[in-house]
Amino acid sequence: MRASEADQERDRREAREAGEHPRKAAVFGTGSWGTAFAAVLADAGCRVTLWGRRPEVVEAINTTRRNPGYHPDMELPAGVRATTQAAEAARDADFTVLSVPSQTLRANLESWREMLHPGTVLVSLMKGVELGTAKRMSEVVEEVAGVPAERVAVLTGPNLAWEIAARQPAAAVAACADEEAARAVQSACHTPYFRPYTSTDVVGCELGGAVKNVIALAVGIADGMGLGDNSKASLITRGLAETTRLGLAMGAEAHTFAGLAGMGDLVATCSSPLSRNHTFGTNLGRGMTLQETIAVTKQTAEGVKSCQSVLDLARRHGVEMPITQTVVGIVHEGKSPHVALKELMSRSAKPERA
Numbered sequence: 001m002r003a004s005e006a007d008q009e010r011d012r013r014e015a016r017e018a019g020e021h022p023r024k025a026a027v028f029g030t031g032s033w034g035t036a037f038a039a040v041l042a043d044a045g046c047r048v049t050l051w052g053r054r055p056e057v058v059e060a061i062n063t064t065r066r067n068p069g070y071h072p073d074m075e076l077p078a079g080v081r082a083t084t085q086a087a088e089a090a091r092d093a094d095f096t097v098l099s100v101p102s103q104t105l106r107a108n109l110e111s112w113r114e115m116l117h118p119g120t121v122l123v124s125l126m127k128g129v130e131l132g133t134a135k136r137m138s139e140v141v142e143e144v145a146g147v148p149a150e151r152v153a154v155l156t157g158p159n160l161a162w163e164i165a166a167r168q169p170a171a172a173v174a175a176c177a178d179e180e181a182a183r184a185v186q187s188a189c190h191t192p193y194f195r196p197y198t199s200t201d202v203v204g205c206e207l208g209g210a211v212k213n214v215i216a217l218a219v220g221i222a223d224g225m226g227l228g229d230n231s232k233a234s235l236i237t238r239g240l241a242e243t244t245r246l247g248l249a250m251g252a253e254a255h256t257f258a259g260l261a262g263m264g265d266l267v268a269t270c271s272s273p274l275s276r277n278h279t280f281g282t283n284l285g286r287g288m289t290l291q292e293t294i295a296v297t298k299q300t301a302e303g304v305k306s307c308q309s310v311l312d313l314a315r316r317h318g319v320e321m322p323i324t325q326t327v328v329g330i331v332h333e334g335k336s337p338h339v340a341l342k343e344l345m346s347r348s349a350k351p352e353r354a
C-alpha cells in the first residue's frame, strides 16, 4: 500500500472508530463522467447513489456492477448503487453531484430541487454555458436550487473519463466561493489516483472548462484538415489567451488559466482522441457535414452548443474571441473550414498579449 493509501485507510478507520458515518454522495447522470466520478467518490470512501433516467442502465449497474454503454471494462466499487428515483438518490446526500448535459441542467434541476437534502453541497461536473442566458452551470444551480454560492462547487480539470475509470493518475480542481466547502469536496474525492486541489475562483474554473471544449473543436478541425503541430500549438496558445481575456473581464483570476482548470484541461482535451469535442472537430475538418458529424457522435460534445453562448459572453463583455468566432462560423453558419482559416489568419497584425 502506498503512503497516501495508507493515510486514507487510517483516516477512514479513525472516522469509523469515532462513530462518524461515511459521507454520502448522490451523482445525477450515469453517462461517461458521472459513472467514472461515482467510482472516484466510492474509492475515496463515500457511499454513492447514482441517478440514471434509463432503467436498463440502472439495472445493469446494480446487477453487473458495470455501465456497459459507457465503461464496459470498469467494475464499479461496491459502494456505488444506482436508482431511477431522484428522491432516493438525493436522500441524506452530503454532496449532490450534477453530471447531465449542460443544456438540460435547468429542466432537470427544476424537477429535483424539492428533493435536495438540506445543507447538501451541490457539485457541478459540467463544462458548458447555457444557451440564451449565457449562464455558467454554477449560476444555473444557484438560481434553480435557490442555494447560496457558498454551497455550490465545481469540479474540473484534465479528467478524461476513460482514463479516470482506468484509475490513471490525474489532478483536478474543486472550486467554491466557500473555501471550507471546496475542501470538503476535495476530501470527498481524494484517492491515490485522483488528486484534487482547491480554489475559490469559480468563474475562472468554469470558463476554463467550457471554453477549452470550443478550442478543442478548433484543434480537431485543424487535425481533420491535415494541419500539423505548429497549427495545433498556435490554436492552443491563442485559445488560452482568449479564454484568459474573457475570464479577466468576468472577474476571474489570471493564474487559474495557467493551472489545471485552464492550461491543464486545454492540453488534455486538445491532444486526446478520447475527447468528444476534439473528435467532433476532426470529423468536421475531414469534410463531414454538421448533420453527419452529429449522427456519429454518441456522447455529449458540449462545445458544439456552448461555442454560441461563449461568444455571447464575449460580446456582452466586449472581448474579442476570434477562435471561438471561427468555430461558431464553421459549426453554426455553414462556413467552410478553409475559408474560416483564411479569415482567421488574415486578421490585422498585433502584439502578443493575453
Ligand SMILES: NC(=O)C1=CN([C@@H]2O[C@H](COP(=O)(O)OP(=O)(O)OC[C@H]3O[C@@H](n4cnc5c(N)ncnc54)[C@H](O)[C@@H]3O)[C@@H](O)[C@H]2O)C=CC1
Pocket (backbone or CB within 6 Å): 029, 030, 031, 032, 033, 034, 035, 053, 070, 099, 100, 101, 102, 104, 108, 125, 126, 127, 128, 159, 160, 161, 162, 298, 299, 300, 302
Ligand atoms: N466524459 C468526460 O471525459 C468528461 C465530461 N465532463 C463533463 O461532464 C458532463 C457530462 O458529460 P458526460 O458524462 O461525459 O456525457 P455523456 O454523454 O457521456 O452522458 C450524459 C448522460 O446524461 C444523460 N442525459 C442526456 N440527456 C439528458 C436529459 N435531457 N436529462 C437527463 N439526462 C440526460 C445521458 O443519458 C447520459 O447518461 C458534460 O458537461 C461534460 O463536459 C467533464 C469532465 C470529463
Ligand SMILES: O=C(CO)COP(=O)(O)O
Pocket (backbone or CB within 6 Å): 127, 157, 158, 159, 160, 161, 213, 216, 265, 268, 269, 274, 275, 276, 277, 278, 300, 301, 302
Ligand atoms: O472535459 C474533458 C476532459 O477534461 C472531456 O472532454 P470531452 O468532453 O471533449 O470528451
